[in-house]
Amino acid sequence: MKAVSIILLYFIATVLSHDHHDDSSSPARGCGYRAPDVAAMEDMAHRDERRLEKSTSPRGLFRCDACGSGSRFRTIDTYIHVIQMMNRTGHLPDAAIEENIKVTNELLWSTGFQLKVVSTNRITNDVWYISDWDSDEEMDIKRQLKQGGLDTLNIYYKAAFVDGDRVCGYANLAEDAVYWPEDDGVVVDTLCATNKTILAHEFGHWMNLLHTFDGGCSPGDLVDDTNGQAMPMKYLSEECPDPLPDTCPDAGFDPLDNIMDYAPNGCGDIFTPGQVQRMHDAWRKIRRA
Ligand SMILES: [Zn+2]
Numbered sequence: 001m002k003a004v005s006i007i008l009l010y011f012i013a014t015v016l017s018h019d020h021h022d023d024s025s026s027p028a029r030g031c032g033y034r035a036p037d038v039a040a041m042e043d044m045a046h047r048d049e050r051r052l053e054k055s056t057s058p059r060g061l062f063r064c065d066a067c068g069s070g071s072r073f074r075t076i077d078t079y080i081h082v083i084q085m086m087n088r089t090g091h092l093p094d095a096a097i098e099e100n101i102k103v104t105n106e107l108l109w110s111t112g113f114q115l116k117v118v119s120t121n122r123i124t125n126d127v128w129y130i131s132d133w134d135s136d137e138e139m140d141i142k143r144q145l146k147q148g149g150l151d152t153l154n155i156y157y158k159a160a161f162v163d164g165d166r167v168c169g170y171a172n173l174a175e176d177a178v179y180w181p182e183d184d185g186v187v188v189d190t191l192c193a194t195n196k197t198i199l200a201h202e203f204g205h206w207m208n209l210l211h212t213f214d215g216g217c218s219p220g221d222l223v224d225d226t227n228g229q230a231m232p233m234k235y236l237s238e239e240c241p242d243p244l245p246d247t248c249p250d251a252g253f254d255p256l257d258n259i260m261d262y263a264p265n266g267c268g269d270i271f272t273p274g275q276v277q278r279m280h281d282a283w284r285k286i287r288r289a
Helices: 038-054 094-111 136-145 174-179 198-206 273-287
Strands: 074-084 113-124 153-158 160-162 165-167 169-171 186-189
Touching: 074 094, 074 136, 094 113, 094 198, 094 273, 136 153, 153 198, 160 169, 160 186, 169 198, 174 273, 186 198
Parallel strands: 074 113, 074 153, 153 186
Antiparallel strands: 160 165, 169 186
16 A cells, blocks of 8 residues: 555545455446655655756746647557456446547547547456456556556546445556556446546546645645635535535635536636646656656
8 A cells, every 4th residue: 555645536435345355336436546744745845846846947837849730739648448247247348448539639628638549459357357546467467558658548447446346447646656657547447437527536546636624724736826625525415515615714605616626527627727737747747757
């Protein structure tokens, strides 16, 4: 188990029991990223400062003068690995995968990043399908399938288990990938491939974004323009609450419209300029360094 930050729970409730049996009647929920503790977040903040001190390029959004071909977007080579069971549990049609990427690219439009699918690879393996994060079986998957370096995104569609709980997906932070490059990538549960924001949310972690409520009211999520948020809203319905909760004094309403929160899709799906900047910093100083 990584001590530092790998990220947890997108919609809070985890549904399946701990026995790792696939049960498509019980939709998986949650993002399995393990949030950093306060000491780890302080280290992250210091590393942020050091990275930016060394930076010679101007900061700002859409720094794409180096993108080439006049494009305002940075395209990220993306390898897709779809794992299913012998009995076709977890089977995802091509159209579902294409739709997931299309919807995600629409959500990422404001960030200046776009995913460019290089290949889609299909594997049938029962043990791999139900493997837990950090298990030997999952490391086998990544050892055999993972493509490229830190600037290449690998997406694994499979059952997403973290410590025995089934979640919608999980990812490692960019800065953790420096220490554990063999573990780098994003997992999306096959039951959640139609969830509008899950892949964009996990991509956010992959680009070093924390949950808006990680770090509570202070130090917060290390982004200046997301309102403070003490805790995620308890996931009770698809309805966005009215009025919005306000869990930190003098910080404004909780940012339930943010992709890095767990709120229902109906609250909105945005990244703030500060988050976009943090993603570009991660790209420039970590993934493309
Ligand atoms: Zn998350």
